[in-house]
Amino acid sequence: MEIKEPGINPKKYLLVLAITCAVFLTGFLASNYLNDAKINSIQDTENQISLDILSSEAQYQLLEQSSCDIVTGSILTDELNTLADKLSYAESQEGFNSADVKSLKENYSLLEIKDYLLMQQIYQKCNASPTSILYFYSNKGDCPDCTDQGYVLTALRQEYPELRVYAFDYNLGLGAVNTLITLYHIPSVLPALVMNGRVYDGFQNIDQIKAALPALALQATTSSSSSSTNK
């Protein structure tokens, strides 16, 4: 007894396909909406930082007529760091519009340069030792040590909150960044760090960086002695 099979109704398969596509589209749109909101939040932060830099510049101009004590240069450190984390996250995740991220990264790089220049002026004016690092990296896969260098700089930043790390993507193609590269003769073999005006190419460990930036240790001593005084 051979029984004939009931035929397949292709309509059901098409209906299921339509529902699946609709679910997929909804997921895609929801993801886009949320990622756009994130991009907007980065933009807002950048605008805020831009405003803060303007404020610092105004402060600097006022400084010429007043004391170094009123300069609040460290305010921006946390904001710039948070922004860097967010941009780095957006860059590593799929779903973000890469043109948007690139544009935000360019803005961020410009803000970093402006902040760096301002801080250099403040250091000179106030006779302070610089505690900033220019860090050039590449995420094109041609810099195996960049990840490790990133770990070191993050660890240092956690240890010394006053340390300002300005990270630049070597391949960003932004005029101002290229000028920095030319100005400091940054080699194409990365990572490269600029500390106290001197270029260090290749991976630098925590001790090497501390040796290159003696002001870091000094700051640590100052802050620990002031905190013990406060006690």
Added chain:
Amino acid sequence: MNFSSLLLYTSIFCGLYFQIFLLVTFFKAQQKEKTAGKKAGNKNLTADSKTASLAAAPTVSIVVPCWNESKTVENTLISLLNLEYPKEKLSVLVVDDGSKDETFAVATQAAARLNKQEGLARIEVVTQKNGGKYTALNRGIAIAQQNGTQFIGCLDADSFVDKYALARMIPYFDNPAIMAVTPAMRVHEPKNILQYIQRAEYNVGIFTKRVFGMLNSIYVTPGPFSIFRTSVFKQIGVFKEAHNTEDMEIAFRIQSFGYRIANCHNAFVLTKTPETIPKLHRQRTRWTYGFIKNAIDYRHIFFNKKYGHMGRFVLPAAIVGLILSLAIALDFVYHIGNSVIATIEKISIVGIGMPQFHFSWFFVNTQTTTILAIVLVAITLTIVMFGKYIAEGSMKPSRDMLYFVVFYGFLAPLWLSKAVYNVALSRKTPWR
């Protein structure tokens, strides 16, 4: 888009398609049953209403193959004798497959006592030299055929039937094309997390079997209480060794001959499940290995329009699911491995610092794949709940669902990969 993303998108799409297909089929069939019920002026024209008119009940023999089941066989027999079915129409054949323990003695004593209680010799116990489960089943089938029984059932000696199960299954045979009916399997008294995971998994099985039954795509007639028309064994032959999955092979063979297998979603049978990961791993490796080998043996069913949904969708989907699950698991292991290596490298460079937690919604993963994976898990939970509803009449969330969603994805790849490895290297997968 890199390979990992492509794999993830493909897997999620296939997973969503399959699950939505099951749900659409389920709801359409429910709707159809309701409409048919209204037309017939009967609100409950579902399988419930098909409970046998026991006056004209056909003769049924239940074969209980045993190997070292001395602890459970007596309760299995008691559950069979408690079936709501005319006494004189139901007989039980215990076939001891050369057990090394006291199974034969325990079964013989229990049979004598129960037969005496009933006042009817309904249980027969035989023993044979160990030859494998399929030989024990075939011995029982031969005896049942000699006795002229109309239907033959199988019941593993570690399982217990609900008393209405048989009466609900027999009416399906009113359709002459149906050669076998499968039950709804539930987990017997789960005690640990692993068994709770299996309880949710079995509830998913109840749902999928119901849908596969509607699509005539059932490819396993489980050892715990599948019922066969006796004539089918004459037409297609008896059980074979079949890579230690004789219950799967016979289903493939029935389908291959163009006959039908139905599922009775409210014929409940409770079965004991493995209580440790190694035992579960061995059982599932055997099942998966058996599925792959039987699928290879019956490859002519694949994409063959003669076999309807089973050939064109259900079996290919099962194979695609197997491949994608393995690929996703390998990809996951690769990423976890990379992450562990990166962490070790970081610690070797900067030491173990205090981790700093700054929660910000910005860092919550909002990728399309993450959102779709959440949808996939939500649909899986819905299916578990529908399965629970069919099995227990309640959709109330329970801890087994949580365990299933959290842990199953980590467990299944273990036996999937082992089974594929065994198939690839032609290594036999033993029972125990």
